[in-house]
Amino acid sequence: xxxxxxxxxxxxxxxxxxxxxxxxxxxxxxxxxxxxxxxxxxxxxxxxxxxxxxxxxxxxxxxxxxxxxxxxxxxxxxxxxxxxxxxxxxxxxxxxxxxxxxxxxxxxxxxxxxxxxxxxxxxxxxxxxxxxxxxxxxxxxxxxxxxxxxxxxxxxxxxx
Numbered sequence: 001x002x003x004x005x006x007x008x009x010x011x012x013x014x015x016x017x018x019x020x021x022x023x024x025x026x027x028x029x030x031x032x033x034x035x036x037x038x039x040x041x042x043x044x045x046x047x048x049x050x051x052x053x054x055x056x057x058x059x060x061x062x063x064x065x066x067x068x069x070x071x072x073x074x075x076x077x078x079x080x081x082x083x084x085x086x087x088x089x090x091x092x093x094x095x096x097x098x099x100x101x102x103x104x105x106x107x108x109x110x111x112x113x114x115x116x117x118x119x120x121x122x123x124x125x126x127x128x129x130x131x132x133x134x135x136x137x138x139x140x141x142x143x144x145x146x147x148x149x150x151x152x153x154x155x156x157x158x159x160x
Contacts (some may be wrong), residue, residue, distance in 0.1 A: 014062075018059035019150070019152035022149040060148055062095045071127060135139075
């Protein structure tokens with residue numbers, strides 16, 4: 001976000017506004033440190049995260065276009081929850097694909113298979129590095145897993 005704030009401040013501001021709105025709406029039920037955005041590591045936190053904000057749109061998505069305003073190529077998490085990802089390379093039936101429960105609700109097995117994607121591992125590792133750098137910018141010395149909304153806001157915008 002630091003480079004985006006310099007190169008495209010209007011887009012950065014839109015992202016921060018949506019992220020702050022997301023945190024304002026869902027932060028009270030965040031399973032972990034909702035002030036810094038670090039997910040908890042207990043079994044209870046893991047269970048709570050399974051149901052956390054499942055119906056909420058990612059704050060990185062432009063509501064007008066449905067496109068990610070952060071990446072030209074979507075991160076792995078987005079790919080996993082969007083297009084079908086083959087779970088078993090040897091299996092070609094519909095059960096071999098993992099799809100988001102909000103997508104493909106009426107799609108046939110053939111349609112799902114036609115939308116399947118191959119995971120570009122090298123690109124994913126580069127994007128993960130960017131996300132970790134953003135997390136460090138927001139969380140400071142703390143480390144741990146977080147969610148997109150906390151990566152999109154600057155430390156000054158974190159809830160107190």
